């Protein structure tokens with residue numbers, strides 16, 4: 001495999017409408033793996049697109065109308081009194097409806113009221129949050145039991161989604177920023193009080209079996225909220241809680257972590273207290 005071939009593959013993949021917003025570093029990482037495995041550039045391009053679909057596109061079954069979402073949020077933000085702000089029922093209703101556009105946040109909607117209240121109940125004051133492979137989860141901000149000036153960093157691979165989230169932060173008055181980043185090749189190492197890794201580790205392991213452990217080794221968070229889906233994208237759930245509990249235990253093995261386990265109908269979560 002030559003550098004030139006990898007560059008050609010990357011450009012070809014990024015020309016596709018469904019892939020052009022994805023962080024080029026992840027396209028290159030997957031492209032290099034596929035070029036090493038496949039017989040031709042054409043096959044490698046197709047396999048790269050399939051893998052990118054599995055780890056990203058599959059969660060966005062339709063085109064997400066970010067403009068419309070922003071328009072609705074803008075209207076509400078201007079008509080909502082500053083005293084109620086993001087906690088106003090109308091603002092929350094729009095966030096709720098936007099979260100339906102991403103399969104991962106959609107699955108959390110039935111448990112959203114209890115999910116953060118329960119998992120984050122016993123935490124000391126949190127000043128910094130890192131939401132890794134965030135999808136549309138930053139829209140759950142009004143449900144988070146966190147201080148209003150918390151610094152929130154949202155990271156994912158989709159540039160258009162992050163632009164939307166950055167504008168959402170401005171409208172919601174959140175002290176937030178976004179980063180387009182492949183967290184497999186470039187895990188964030190900055191200290192954070194709370195790191196959210198929601199339903200993400202199995203997704204990263206589809207690209208690299210060692211990705212979850214490498215990421216955990218690199219992170220510098222005092223508390224980690226790690227979760228797994230309790231049902232597949234197709235709705236099947238058989239054995240998933242047991243399998244993911246075993247996966248989590250393997251990841252936790254040998255680390256000096258304190259762990260609290262939470263089982264919700266659609267999600268299995270572990271709150272980890274690290275020794276950082």
Ligand SMILES: C[S@@+](CC[C@H](N)C(=O)[O-])C[C@H]1O[C@@H](n2cnc3c(N)ncnc32)[C@H](O)[C@@H]1O
Pocket residue numbers: 026055056059104105132133134135136137155156157158181182183184197198199200203204
């Ligand atoms: C299962 S979804 C979880 C989304 C969100 N954490 C939640 O629970 O609602 C997986 C997310 O990982 C993102 N993703 C996939 N590979 C990634 C990578 N290498 N680096 C950063 N984000 C990635 C996808 O775009 C997608 O938003």
